[in-house]
Amino acid sequence: MPALPTRRTFNKTIIALGLTVALPVAAIAQDPSLSIGMSTTPTTLDPHEDSSSPNNATSRHIFDSLINRGGAAENQPQLATEWKVVDDTHWEFTLRDGVKFHDGSDFDAEDVIASLMRARDKPSQGFASYTRNIANVTAPDPLHVIVETTVPDPMILNSLSRLRIISSDHVGDDVQAFDDGTAAIGTGPFKYASFVPGDRLELVRNDDYFGGAAEWSAVTLRFVPDNGARLASLLSGDLDLIETLPAEGIDRIEKSDNLKAIRGQSTRIVYLGMDVARDESPFVAAKDGAPLGSNPFKDANVRKAMLMSMNRPAIVDRVMQKNGTVADQFVAEGYFGHSDAVEKVAYDPEGAKKLLADAGYPDGFKLTLHGPSGRYVNDSDVLQAAGQMLTRIGIDTSVEVMPWSMYSDKYSDGAYSVFLGSWGVNTGEVSNPAVSLIETRDNDKGTGRYNGGGISDTEIDALLDEATATLDEASREPLLKQASEKIFNRTWILPIHYENVVIGAKNSIAFSPRGDKYTLAYEVKSAD
Amino acid sequence: MSNADTTPIAPEPLARQRIIQYLSAPGAAIGMTLLVVIVLLAVFAPLISPQNPYDLMQLDIMDGRLPPGSESYSGMPYYLGTDNQGRDILSGILYGLRTSLIVGVFSAIAAALIGTTLGLLAAYVGGRTESLLMRLVDLQLSFPTILMALMMLAVLGKGVQNVVIALIIAEWATYARTVRGTALVEREKEYIEAARCLRLPRWRIVFRHLLPNCLAPVIVIATMQVARAIGLEATLSFLGLGASVTEPSLGMLISNGYQYLLSGYYWISFFPGIALLVTIVAINLAGDRLRDILNPRNI
Numbered sequence: 001m002p003a004l005p006t007r008r009t010f011n012k013t014i015i016a017l018g019l020t021v022a023l024p025v026a027a028i029a030q031d032p033s034l035s036i037g038m039s040t041t042p043t044t045l046d047p048h049e050d051s052s053s054p055n056n057a058t059s060r061h062i063f064d065s066l067i068n069r070g071g072a073a074e075n076q077p078q079l080a081t082e083w084k085v086v087d088d089t090h091w092e093f094t095l096r097d098g099v100k101f102h103d104g105s106d107f108d109a110e111d112v113i114a115s116l117m118r119a120r121d122k123p124s125q126g127f128a129s130y131t132r133n134i135a136n137v138t139a140p141d142p143l144h145v146i147v148e149t150t151v152p153d154p155m156i157l158n159s160l161s162r163l164r165i166i167s168s169d170h171v172g173d174d175v176q177a178f179d180d181g182t183a184a185i186g187t188g189p190f191k192y193a194s195f196v197p198g199d200r201l202e203l204v205r206n207d208d209y210f211g212g213a214a215e216w217s218a219v220t221l222r223f224v225p226d227n228g229a230r231l232a233s234l235l236s237g238d239l240d241l242i243e244t245l246p247a248e249g250i251d252r253i254e255k256s257d258n259l260k261a262i263r264g265q266s267t268r269i270v271y272l273g274m275d276v277a278r279d280e281s282p283f284v285a286a287k288d289g290a291p292l293g294s295n296p297f298k299d300a301n302v303r304k305a306m307l308m309s310m311n312r313p314a315i316v317d318r319v320m321q322k323n324g325t326v327a328d329q330f331v332a333e334g335y336f337g338h339s340d341a342v343e344k345v346a347y348d349p350e351g352a353k354k355l356l357a358d359a360g361y362p363d364g365f366k367l368t369l370h371g372p373s374g375r376y377v378n379d380s381d382v383l384q385a386a387g388q389m390l391t392r393i394g395i396d397t398s399v400e401v402m403p404w405s406m407y408s409d410k411y412s413d414g415a416y417s418v419f420l421g422s423w424g425v426n427t428g429e430v431s432n433p434a435v436s437l438i439e440t441r442d443n444d445k446g447t448g449r450y451n452g453g454g455i456s457d458t459e460i461d462a463l464l465d466e467a468t469a470t471l472d473e474a475s476r477e478p479l480l481k482q483a484s485e486k487i488f489n490r491t492w493i494l495p496i497h498y499e500n501v502v503i504g505a506k507n508s509i510a511f512s513p514r515g516d517k518y519t520l521a522y523e524v525k526s527a528d
Numbered sequence: 529m530s531n532a533d534t535t536p537i538a539p540e541p542l543a544r545q546r547i548i549q550y551l552s553a554p555g556a557a558i559g560m561t562l563l564v565v566i567v568l569l570a571v572f573a574p575l576i577s578p579q580n581p582y583d584l585m586q587l588d589i590m591d592g593r594l595p596p597g598s599e600s601y602s603g604m605p606y607y608l609g610t611d612n613q614g615r616d617i618l619s620g621i622l623y624g625l626r627t628s629l630i631v632g633v634f635s636a637i638a639a640a641l642i643g644t645t646l647g648l649l650a651a652y653v654g655g656r657t658e659s660l661l662m663r664l665v666d667l668q669l670s671f672p673t674i675l676m677a678l679m680m681l682a683v684l685g686k687g688v689q690n691v692v693i694a695l696i697i698a699e700w701a702t703y704a705r706t707v708r709g710t711a712l713v714e715r716e717k718e719y720i721e722a723a724r725c726l727r728l729p730r731w732r733i734v735f736r737h738l739l740p741n742c743l744a745p746v747i748v749i750a751t752m753q754v755a756r757a758i759g760l761e762a763t764l765s766f767l768g769l770g771a772s773v774t775e776p777s778l779g780m781l782i783s784n785g786y787q788y789l790l791s792g793y794y795w796i797s798f799f800p801g802i803a804l805l806v807t808i809v810a811i812n813l814a815g816d817r818l819r820d821i822l823n824p825r826n827i
Contacts, residue, residue: 247787248789311589314589318590318592373768373773380773381613384584384613385613387584387774388585388587388588388589388613388614391584391585392585397584398772398774399773400773401768401773403768
C-alpha cells in the first residue's frame with residue numbers, strides 16, 4: 001500500500017514548507033529580489049534571431065550593445081565609450097576597456113565584429129532593418145572598430161543600439177544554445193539562471209557589471225499576457241511590478257494601500273489623417289446629402305478648424321482615463337526633432353466655427369470618420385469623442401469602426417476621408433514617422449508607405465530627404481525641427497495624444513517608464 | 529331553478545373567446561402586458577426619451593460615466609446614468625429597444641415566409657426538390673446559428689439591415705423543417721384528397737388548403753424566434769458586428785460597459801442588460817401560452 005501522508009506527517013510537511021518559505025524571506029532583507037510581470041512573451045533569448053519588443057527587452061537584461069538607448073530614446077555610451085564620423089560611410093567606435101563577459105572572458109573588438117556579422121547574416125533576417133546598411137566591420141586594434149555603411153546612414157547609432165554583443169566564442173551557436181543558457185553569455189547587468197519559454201526567465205545579478213551592480217540580487221521575468229492573471233498576481237503580491245496595467249484595474253490599484261500605478265509617456269502618437277489629395281472625398285457630402293463639389297480638407301483653415309474643435313484634454317481625461325498626454329507634434333519635448341515653434345492649438349469651438357465659415361463652409365458638411373476597433377487603447381471611443389466634437393462645430397459626423405485586419409490596408413492606401421491612425425516612434429526622432437506618414441508616397445524610395453491622406457508637400461519632402469542623408473546630428477536636428485513646424489503648423493494631420501505607459505507596482509518600487517515600453521530590471525529601484 | 533340558469537348565454541365571438549382563454553394564464557397576462565408596454569416605449573421612444581442618443585450633438589464626453597441620478601451641466605437628469613461617451617443610458621435603452629424589436633420582428637417574419645414556402649414546396653412536390661431542400665436544411669442546421677450569422681456579417685459588412693439579412697439566412701431552416709413535417713402529415717388527410725379530386729390547381733391546394741392547416745406551429749416558432757433574434761442581435765452587437773457604434777443597440781450598450789464592470793461603473797451594462805432580459809422573458813411568456821393554445825392536442 002502506498003504511504004499516504006498521515007495527519008502528523010502532513011503537519012510536519014507544512015512546518016517544513018513554512019520554514020523553507022520563511023528562510024528566504026528573512027534573507028530577502030539583505031538581498032532583495034524582484035519579480036516583473038511582462039505583458040508579452042519573448043520567443044527566444046538569441047538576441048539576433050527575431051527583432052520584437054519582448055525579445056529585445058528580455059535580451060537587454062543579459063546583453064549590452066555598443067550604444068544604449070535611454071528611456072527617451074537618446075543614444076548613450078555603453079560598450080562603446082565614444083564614436084566619431086570618419087567620413088560619410090565610416091564610423092569609428094572606441095570600446096570600453098576592462099569589460100568581462102559573464103564567463104570571465106574579456107570583451108574586445110573581435111566580439112563586436114562577430115556579433116554584428118552574425119546579426120546581419122543570420123538566415124532569419126530578423127534584424128535586417130537595422131543591419132541592411134552595414135557593409136563591413138573592421139578592427140584596427142582590440143579597442144577600436146570601424147563600421148562601414150553602404151550609404152550615408154544617420155540612423156546607424158539607433159541601429160547599433162538594437163544589436164546586442166555576444167561572446168565571439170558562441171557566434172556559431174544556434175537558438176537552442178541560447179535558450180538553454182550555454183550561449184546566453186553577455187556583458188549585461190544580469191546573468192542567465194534558467195529559462196522556461198512561455199513562462200519565465202530567472203536571472204542573477206552580475207556583480208562585476210561595468211555600470212555598477214544592479215540593486216536586485218535575483219530577478220524573475222514572468223511572461224503573463226493575460227490581463228486578468230497579471231493583475232491578480234500583482235494584487236496577490238506574487239509580482240512586484242507588472243507591465244500594461246489593464247484599464248479595469250487602475251481604480252483598484254489606486255485605491256489600494258500598498259500598490260500604485262506609474263504612468264509615463266510612450267512614443268506612440270494617435271492622430272487623425274485627412275484625405276488632402278482628391279478633388280471630391282468619398283465620405284464627405286453637403287448636409288442634404290448632395291455632393292459637396294469640393295474637398296474641404298484641401299483647405300488648411302478647415303483642417304485647423306477641426307483641430308480647434310477637438311477638446312483634446314477632455315479626450316485624454318475622460319476617454320483615455322488619463323492614460324494619455326495631449327500631443328501637438330510627432331515627438332514630445334526632449335526628443336530629437338521636437339520644435340518649440342510648433343503652435344499649440346487650444347480647444348476653441350467658437351473660433352473653429354468662424355474659421356470654417358471663413359473657409360466657405362458656414363453650414364458645415366457631413367462626414368464619416370473611419371477607424372479600427374481594438375488596435376489602439378480605446379480607439380473606437382476616441383473616434384466617437386472626436387465625432388461629437390466635430391459635430392458641435394457644424395460638421396455632421398458619423399463614425400464607423402472595423403477590425404484592424406479589415407482596416408489596416410485600406411487606411412494606408414487612402415480609402416477614407418478622415419481616419420484614425422497611430423505610429424510608435426521607436427527611433428525617438430521625427431524622420432521615422434515623417435518619412436512614413438507625411439512624405440509623398442514613392443514606393444521606389446520607400447517613402448510615404450502609410451501616407452493615407454495623400455499628402456504631398458515638396459518643401460517638407462526636401463527637408464526630409466536632406467535630413468535622412470545628413471550624418472551630423474547638429475546639422476540634422478534643425479532640418480527635422482523645420483519639418484515638424486511645417487507638418488504641424490500646416491495641419492497636415494491632426495495630432496490627438498501620446499498613449500501612456502501604465503505600470504502597476506508595489507509602493508516599495510520606483511521606476512520611470514521608458515518611451516519604448518521596455519521594463520528593464522536594471523532601471524527598477526527600490527523606493528526609500 | 530332560477531331564471532339565470534335557463535337563459536341561454538349568447539355565444540362569445542370566437543376571437544374574444546380565444547383572447548380570454550389566452551389571458552386566463554397569469555404568466556401570459558403578465559408577459560403580454562409587459563410586451564405591450566415595451567412595444568409602446570420603443571415606438572414612442574423619440575417622444576419620451578430625455579435625449580436623442582444617436583445625435584452626437586447632444587452627447588458630451590465630459591458627462592461620461594456619470595452614476596444614475598446625476599445631472600448634466602444643463603440640468604437634465606440622467607436617471608440611469610451615462611455610458612463612457614456621455615450617452616444617457618435610459619435614452620439609449622429606449623432607442624436600443626427599437627433596434628432590437630425591428631431586427632427581431634423583421635427577421636422572424638421574413639424567415640417565416642421563406643422557410644414556410646420552401647417547407648410546403650418540399651412536402652408537396654417531393655422527389656428531388658424535397659431531397660435537395662432538406663439536405664440544405666440539414667447543412668444549415670448543423671452550423672451553430674451564431675457562427676452562421678457571424679460568417680454572413682463578415683461577408684455582408686456591418687449595419688442593421690445586414691444583421692436582419694444574416695438572421696434570416698441563419699433561421700429560415702427551422703421553419704422549413706417544421707412546416708415540411710406538418711405538411712407531410714396534412715397532405716395525406718382526406719380534405720386534401722378531396723381538393724385533388726376536384727382537380728383544383730396545385731398552388732390553390734398548397735396555399736388555400738395545406739398552408740392554413742400548417743400555420744399553428746409556424747406562429748409558435750415565429751414568436752420564439754423573435755426572442756431568439758433579439759438575443760442574437762445583442763450577441764452580434766456585443767461582439768462588435770452589429771449596428772454602427774454611434775447608434776448602439778442593447779447589445780452594444782452592454783459591451784460598452786463591459787470593460788468598466790470591475791471599475792464599479794456597473795450601470796452602463798446593468799440597465800441595458802435588464803431591459804434585454806425583460807424583453808426576451810416577456811416575449812417568451814407570451815409565446816409559451818400561444819404554443820399551449822395552438823397545440824393541436826389541446827384544441
